[in-house]
Amino acid sequence: MKTLIKIAWRNIWRNKLRSLVVICSIILGIWAGIFINGFSYGLNRQRTLEAIQSNLSHIQIHDTAWSQDPNIANQLQQSASILRALEDNPQVKAFSSRMLLNGIVASANGNGGAQITGIEPATENRLTGLAEKITEGDFLADKKNKILLGKALADKLKARIGSKVVVTFTDREGVIISGAFKVAGIYRGTSSQIEQLKVYVRQQDLQKLLSENIAPHEIALLTSSLETVEPVQQELQRQFPDYTIQSWDELSPELGYADEIMGTMLYLIIGIIMLALSFGIVNTMLMAVLERRKELGMLMAVGMSKRRVFSMILLETLMLSLCGGPLGILLGFLTIWYTGSTGIDLSVFAEGLQSFGISSVIYPSIETSFYFGTGLLVVVMALLSSLYPARRALKLNPIEAIRTI
Template sequence: MNITGLLAWRNLWRHSRRTWLTVGAMVFCNTLLVFLIAIQLGSYRMMIDNTLSAFTGHLQVQHLGYLEEQKMRQTVPEAAALASRLAEEPHVEATAARAVTFALASSEQRSFGIQLTGVQPALETQVSSYPGLVSRGRYLQQGDDAAIVLGSILARNLKVAPGDEVTLLGSGYDGSVAAGVATVVGIIDSGLAEVDRGVAQAPLAWFQQVFALGDRAHSVVLRLDDVNRAPMLVPQIQASLPVGESLVALDWDQLQPGLREAIRSDMVSAWFMYGVLIVLVALSVLNTQLMSVLERTREFGVMLALGLRPQRLGRLVLLETIFLGLIGLLLGVALGALVVLYFDAYGFSYPGMAEAAARFNLPPRIYPQVSLLSLFLGPLTVFLGALLAAVYPALRLLRLQPVAAMRAV
C-alpha cells in the first residue's frame, strides 16, 4: 500500500466512533437490500411458477400460428406420442398433451358457451395445479370416458353437481357436428372468478373421439426442472420436433407476455423504495466525509504549502471513502448472505400467507433466490452511491488556497 493509502486508512480511524456509525448504516442498508432483493427475486420465481403451473406450463409445442388464431385445425399430430418423447429430454420433468375447443354446454335447465379442454388425466396432475383445486367430487382419472370437471361458477350457472350430465355440442375437426354427453365428476374451486367461470376439462381420448381429432391435439405442455432454463431449451425442443409439421416450441414469455411486464413494473416500484435507502446512506457518507474535510482544513493547508498537489488531496478523500464503502460492502454482504441462507433453508412467510396459499393450492412459503445478483446488486449500488457522495468534499479541496486554509479556525 502506498503512502496515500496508508494516510487514507489512518485518517479513517481518527474518529473511530463516527466511522463505525457510518459503516453501521451501510451494513444495515446492505443487509436489508440483500434480503429484500433475494426475497423479491424469489417471489418472482414463485409467481411465475404458480401462474404457469395453473395451465400454461413452462414451454408449449403448438402448430405455427395457433397462439394467435387458435383454430380447430391447427393441431399437433400424434400429440400423446410426442409428449412421451419430449418427457425424455434433459431438464424436462413432465409433459402432457391437450386439446381445446369451444362448445355449447347444456344441462337440464341452462346452456352456456364454454371452452372445453381435453387432458391426459394421469399427466395433467404433473403439469397443472387445477387437479388440486377440486372442492367437490374428484378429478379426472385414468380410464375415465365420458367424464368432465367444471369450475364452480360454471357449475352453478349450469345448475349441475357431481353425478349430473352435461350435453356438449360443437364443431369437429373435419367440419362435422360434434355432440357428446359427459357426467360431471368434480367441481374445481380456485377462488378466481375468471377461472371458475371457464374451466371445463374432459379426458383427451374421449375429446378426440367426440371432436374427430384422431391422435391430434392442440398443444403439448412441458414443465421443466427450472423455469429459468426455458429460453435456453427452446432450440433443443424445436430440434426434437417432427420435420414438416409446422410445429413451434414457445417459452412462457411468449405464451404470457403480460407476466414479464408485470414483473418489470413491480421491480421499478420496488427500486424507488431501495433508492430512498441508498440516498439516505449516501447522505450519511457525505456528512461524514464533509465533516472530516472541514475539520482538517488547516492540516490540508499546511500540506498544500509544502507542495502537495490539490489533486492528490482529492484522491486521498476518495480513497478514504473507498475503504469506508468496502468495509460496509463486505460486512453487509456477509451478514446479508447469512440471513438469506437461513431463509433459503426454512422459507419466509407472513401471517395469513399459509392459509391463503392452501386455499389456492400454492406453496405456503417464499424462498429467496440466492445468487451473485441478489447478493451484490444492492451493496454495489450503495458503494457507488457512497463514491458519488464523496465527490463534493473532494472537489472542495481542489479550490482550497493554502494561506486561507491555514488561517481557518
C-alpha cells in the same frame, strides 16, 4: 500511499459514533436493497415457474392454424408421432396431450364460459401435478363423465362434489353438443382467472360426445430444465416443421418481459438506495472536512500537494463505504440464503396474491452476479460521494492554519 491509507483509516475513527452511524446506515440500506430485490426476484421467478408448472409448461405444440383460430378443427393430426418423439427424447421430463374446446358449463344455479380441457389424467398429472391441486373431492378416476372445476367457477355455479353440471360446446359443423358431468373434484389454480376458465374432463368422455374421432389440439411438455427448452424446441421444430412449437416465453411474453424488466428494476432500486446513502456520506465527510480545516490547511502549508489531500479525503470516503458495503452485502446474502430455503409465509395475504398467480410462500432468490454488481455500485457511490467533500478540502486556504490562534 501506505501512510496515506493509515492516516485515512485512523481519521475515520476519530469520531467513532458518527462513522458507526454512517456505516450502520450503509449496512442497513444495502441489506434492505438486496432483500427487497431478492424478494421481488423470487416472487417473479416463482410466478414464472408456477405458470410454467401449472399452466404453460415449457413448450406447447399446436396446429399452425390454431394460434389464429382456436377451432375444434385445427387438430394435431400427427399427435401419435409427436408423442412417440417426446417419449424417445431424454431431455423431455413429462408431456401430455389435450383437447381444447370452448363452451359453457351450467349448473342449476348458474353458468359460465369455460375452456373444456380433455386430458389423459395420468400424463396430465405427471406434467402439471393437477391431482395435488384438488382441495375437495378426487382427481379424475376411471369412472366416466366426471369433471374437475376450479374453485372460483364452482363457487359461481354453487356446485359441490357430486353436483351435476352440463357442458355445452359445438362440433366442427357448428352443431351444439351437450353432456352431463358430475363434479369429481374442485382444484385451486395459480389464479382465480384460471379457476374460472379451465375445467378438466377425460379425453375419452369428450370423444364419446362427439360423433367423430378427433385428435388433440395441444401437446404440452416439460424439459429437464429451463436451459434445455431452446434445444428441445429446435429439435421438435426440425422434426415437425408444419406445427407451431412455442416456448413458455413465446406463449406468455409478459412473463419473459417481467424477467427482463425485473433485472433492470433490481439495479434501479439498489441505485436509488445508494443515492440516498450517498447524501448521508457526503454530509458526514463534509463535516469531517470542515472540522479539520486547520489540519488540512496545515498539511497544505507544510507541503502536502493538493492531489494528496484529495486522495486522502477520497480514501477516507472509500474506506467508510467499504466498511459498511461488504457487511451489508453479506447480511443480504445470508438473509436471502436463509429465507430462500425456508420461504417467507405470506398466507395472511394469500387470497390477494393468488389473483396474481403467486403462491403464499415466497422463496427470495437473487443471481450471484447481483452481489458483485452491488459491490461495484458501493465503490462507485463512494467515489462519487467523495468528490464534493474532497473538492471543498482543496479550496481551503493554508493561511488559515497559521492565522488561526
